[in-house]
Amino acid sequence: MTCLKPEGTLPGETGAGGGDFNAFGAMQPRSPSEAPKDKRNGASVKANDVAPGGAYLPNYNMLTPNMRSPEYVQMSTAAAITLGIMPGKMYRCGCTRCLNLLLTYPEGCRANCAYCGLARHREAERDYADRNFIRVDWPAVPMDQVIDIVANDGEATPFHRMCISMITHPGSDADTVTVMRNWRERITHDIMPVSILSNPTTMTRGDVRALHDLGADIFTVALDAATPELFDRTRGRGVNSPHSWKKYWEILNDARDIFGAQKFGAHIIVGMGETEHDVLTLVQQLVDLGGHSHMFCFFPEKGSLMDHLPATPRDQWRRVQLARYLIDCYGVRVDQMSFDEEGRVSDFGLAAGELDTVIDAGIAFRTSGCPGKFAEDISACDRPYGDSPPSDIASYPFQPIKKDITKIRRQLKL
Ligand code: SF4
Numbered sequence: 001m002t003c004l005k006p007e008g009t010l011p012g013e014t015g016a017g018g019g020d021f022n023a024f025g026a027m028q029p030r031s032p033s034e035a036p037k038d039k040r041n042g043a044s045v046k047a048n049d050v051a052p053g054g055a056y057l058p059n060y061n062m063l064t065p066n067m068r069s070p071e072y073v074q075m076s077t078a079a080a081i082t083l084g085i086m087p088g089k090m091y092r093c094g095c096t097r098c099l100n101l102l103l104t105y106p107e108g109c110r111a112n113c114a115y116c117g118l119a120r121h122r123e124a125e126r127d128y129a130d131r132n133f134i135r136v137d138w139p140a141v142p143m144d145q146v147i148d149i150v151a152n153d154g155e156a157t158p159f160h161r162m163c164i165s166m167i168t169h170p171g172s173d174a175d176t177v178t179v180m181r182n183w184r185e186r187i188t189h190d191i192m193p194v195s196i197l198s199n200p201t202t203m204t205r206g207d208v209r210a211l212h213d214l215g216a217d218i219f220t221v222a223l224d225a226a227t228p229e230l231f232d233r234t235r236g237r238g239v240n241s242p243h244s245w246k247k248y249w250e251i252l253n254d255a256r257d258i259f260g261a262q263k264f265g266a267h268i269i270v271g272m273g274e275t276e277h278d279v280l281t282l283v284q285q286l287v288d289l290g291g292h293s294h295m296f297c298f299f300p301e302k303g304s305l306m307d308h309l310p311a312t313p314r315d316q317w318r319r320v321q322l323a324r325y326l327i328d329c330y331g332v333r334v335d336q337m338s339f340d341e342e343g344r345v346s347d348f349g350l351a352a353g354e355l356d357t358v359i360d361a362g363i364a365f366r367t368s369g370c371p372g373k374f375a376e377d378i379s380a381c382d383r384p385y386g387d388s389p390p391s392d393i394a395s396y397p398f399q400p401i402k403k404d405i406t407k408i409r410r411q412l413k414l
Contacts, residue, residue, distance in 0.1 A: 022298065028233075030306075044127065069143075069175040075146070091384075112240050117133045117134070120241075133301075160380035162195070184214055200248045201244075201248075224268065226278050232245065256291060261290030262292070264292075266292075276316065293324060294379070298387075321364060322348065322365070366395065382397035
């Protein structure tokens with residue numbers, strides 16, 4: 001068993017519609033269809049009502065057990081391999097440093113985001129716990145078992161951080177609190193800090209406060225889309241999904257107030273139709289508020305409403321990745337950079353020698369996210385091959401070496 005899944009369209013030089021970047025006009029998602037009534041809300045999982053018997057590895061040929069948070073959580077394939085729940089090896093990675101957990105329910109996520117493998121429109125096609133998400137399967141495991149393993153490992157744990165990913169479900173707010181409380185009773189912040197990947201749509205300021213008071217370290221909001229128009233098209237009315245840009249910013253601002261500077265951030269997917277100037281202006285806005293941005297390269301997730309569209313061309317992605325690092329971690333401002341008429345970075349606002357030093361250091365091209373125990377600018381959340389196949393890595397889940405930097409420089413077209 002391996003977590004490497006070379007599926008979907010391979011990234012290339014060409015963007016959507018033959019353009020040289022993924023422009024808004026060419027990145028239109030398909031329209032979602034609603035599942036028949038007898039397939040909605042996890043009906044078949046609940047009707048079959050198979051009792052879960054410990055860890056469940058997604059398997060499309062058997063009845064999916066009736067699993068529900070907070071007793072059960074799903075975890076990334078990389079986390080399951082690192083935790084010893086399933087066998088496997090990852091290309092050039094010994095392990096992942098982030099224990100990414102995902103709440104789970106037979107009803108699944110009630111939202112319909114166009115780029116996401118967990119979206120509601122898939123409910124006739126595949127049970128929730130069997131759906132792919134950021135290119136990999138997510139095994140389901142009893143939460144008590146996860147806590148036991150990590151508590152027994154203590155300081156020897158390979159993980160630097162745990163993250164609870166909420167989904168859009170009526171139970172998600174309360175169950176996140178329960179998972180957080182149960183975790184904290186056995187595992188201290190020093191052993192492993194916790195991040196929350198929130199679901200603002202169902203949350204109040206009080207929910208944000210409760211998670212902070214229980215000891216969560218960092219609170220993030222998955223904006224995913226870089227502009228209000230793109231957000232509405234991919235996560236809101238455009239795909240019959242309940243999210244709104246305004247509500248996401250309301251909770252983001254609550255997180256800034258409650259968690260404080262350097263302890264909140266936003267996820268952004270690059271290449272869904274925004275310009276490089278759009279996304280880097282957002283990165284600057286987050287830095288000016290005291291937060292950080294965690295970036296993903298758009299990849300056409302199999303089964304999603306955008307699986308017919310091309311991955312972000314590598315030159316577009318590399319420019320944004322480098323510029324994000326300069327703004328987030330190196331003190332360069334977006335207004336020091338130059339952009340061409342299509343909004344593409346034409347100058348990074350740094351002297352050539354200094355820019356070379358940053359590129360050669362390679363950190364800018366690693367996966368971005370909440371920090372681990374190595375350095376503030378090295379993410380614990382390395383998400384191996386979550387946004388690309390290993391044959392053409394977008395976010396490096398390890399330190400790039402000389403041959404990688406040579407490839408990155410070629411992709412940057414500097
Ligand atoms: S809310 Fe999150 S999990 Fe649900 S469909 Fe949207 S991106 Fe996927």
